[in-house]
Amino acid sequence: MNSDTSYSLAKEEYAAYGVDVEAALAQLQATPISVHCWQGDDVGGFENADGITGGGIMATGNYPGKARSIEELQQDASRALSLIPGKHRFNLHGSYLDNAGAPVERDAIEPKHFQTWVDWAKNEGIGIDFNPTYFSHPKAADGFTLSHQDKGIRDFWIAHTHRCREIAAFFGEQLGSPCVNNIWIPDGMKDTPADRLAPRERLIDSLDQCLEPAFDEAHLLDAVESKLFGLGAESYTVGSHEFYLAYAVKNQTVLCLDAGHYHPTESIADKISAVMPFIPRLLTHVSRGVRWDSDHVIVLNDDLLAIARELVVNGFLDRTHVGLDFFDASINRITAWVTGVRNMQRALMIALLEPTDRLREAENAGDYSARLALQESIKSLPFGAVWNHYCEMKGVPADGDFLEPIQAYERDILSSRS
Numbered sequence: 457m458n459s460d461t462s463y464s465l466a467k468e469e470y471a472a473y474g475v476d477v478e479a480a481l482a483q484l485q486a487t488p489i490s491v492h493c494w495q496g497d498d499v500g501g502f503e504n505a506d507g508i509t510g511g512g513i514m515a516t517g518n519y520p521g522k523a524r525s526i527e528e529l530q531q532d533a534s535r536a537l538s539l540i541p542g543k544h545r546f547n548l549h550g551s552y553l554d555n556a557g558a559p560v561e562r563d564a565i566e567p568k569h570f571q572t573w574v575d576w577a578k579n580e581g582i583g584i585d586f587n588p589t590y591f592s593h594p595k596a597a598d599g600f601t602l603s604h605q606d607k608g609i610r611d612f613w614i615a616h617t618h619r620c621r622e623i624a625a626f627f628g629e630q631l632g633s634p635c636v637n638n639i640w641i642p643d644g645m646k647d648t649p650a651d652r653l654a655p656r657e658r659l660i661d662s663l664d665q666c667l668e669p670a671f672d673e674a675h676l677l678d679a680v681e682s683k684l685f686g687l688g689a690e691s692y693t694v695g696s697h698e699f700y701l702a703y704a705v706k707n708q709t710v711l712c713l714d715a716g717h718y719h720p721t722e723s724i725a726d727k728i729s730a731v732m733p734f735i736p737r738l739l740t741h742v743s744r745g746v747r748w749d750s751d752h753v754i755v756l757n758d759d760l761l762a763i764a765r766e767l768v769v770n771g772f773l774d775r776t777h778v779g780l781d782f783f784d785a786s787i788n789r790i791t792a793w794v795t796g797v798r799n800m801q802r803a804l805m806i807a808l809l810e811p812t813d814r815l816r817e818a819e820n821a822g823d824y825s826a827r828l829a830l831q832e833s834i835k836s837l838p839f840g841a842v843w844n845h846y847c848e849m850k851g852v853p854a855d856g857d858f859l860e861p862i863q864a865y866e867r868d869i870l871s872s873r874s
């Protein structure tokens with residue numbers, strides 16, 4: 457059966473459930489995924505040659521071929537984007553600057569150090585998102601940044617945040633689409649603190665100063681991201697979930713929910729409808745936690761389907777920035793990107809194809825048996841035929857066909873990198 461026939465039959469099957477497949481695909485097409493740069497070089501950045509990470513995040517594995525320069529990272533990202541249907545965004549960190557070989561301190565970085573990224577993004581026709589980098593730095597080495605006891609160190613990181621907000625606004629203005637600048641700090645303690653409050657009070661004060669200069673929302677949106685624990689910060693995290701939830705509600709910033717930053721049986725899927733009535737916008741860091749790691753490549757599992765469903769069926773997509781956050785250095789990094797981004801899109805598409813009205817009708821009628829039967833029946837619907845049709849429409853390989861071009865790229869390009 458050719459793919460046109462599979463697609464036509466699939467459309468009929470969905471129509472029988474009252475689902476308009478073409479409308480679903482139009483919405484999928486209008487939903488960019490913010491693709492994180494750091495999967496391409498194991499969170500190393502380009503401040504210096506070492507690219508050593510610290511601050512509780514660590515990529516594990518030594519698969520050959522990682523990007524060693526901005527040029528290589530752009531080349532790899534372009535290759536990945538060419539195998540993903542639709543137009544997306546690229547999510548950079550402060551440490552991915554172009555310093556032309558002369559180190560620039562983090563409190564002195566400027567838009568000009570990111571001109572090469574603007575040029576590349578314009579060429580790709582995509583927007584950029586941003587993050588200050590509060591890790592992998594001598595002034596973060598004792599585990600504290602914006603909540604540090606030392607005012608000098610806090611001021612340094614506040615200045616870094618100001619520079620990053622200026623850079624983010626520059627991206628937003630240059631690329632004609634608001635840039636989300638996401639604040640995540642590693643601050644925390646390995647063992648039981650004597651004082652849990654003082655660092656949090658200092659963090660509130662620092663954040664207030666960081667966010668003090670106002671920018672045009674058409675250029676810059678500020679986000680804050682919590683965490684549960686990190687490597688070496690197992691007992692206490694200053695910027696916990698409750699802390700940032702309260703901060704975002706009070707200050708009406710974007711709230712970032714990272715799927716890997718909660719207790720293992722907690723899912724961010726259930727948090728979405730709880731926080732959205734109180735915050736203006738949501739940023740997701742869709743990730744996959746596995747035991748102590750919070751950053752495995754996302755797979756099409758129940759957790760991912762549940763997150764996508766909550767964004768879609770509640771009509772939250774227009775207030776959500778769908779970002780990803782994973783980094784696996786043990787496999788081909790382009791395969792990691794392409795598989796992860798496509799999985800996010802597949803999950804969104806499956807949610808967009810859900811006959812939600814029928815599920816709600818059953819629920820509102822108190823008929824939970826019908827709800828269960830329907831929830832389970834729709835799992836057999838032919839979403840694969842719709843997805844492969846979408847890929848064809850967008851001129852990218854169907855599932856099963858995207859690995860070969862990545863293997864060719866590895867042979868031709870990646871294998872010559874030491």
Ligand code: RNT
Pocket residue numbers: 494499513587640681683714741781
């Ligand atoms: C770390 C946070 C943060 C980072 C990136 C690199 O635990 O999830 O989002 O992964 O900024």
Ligand code: ZN
Pocket residue numbers: 640681714741781
């Ligand atoms: Zn994250």
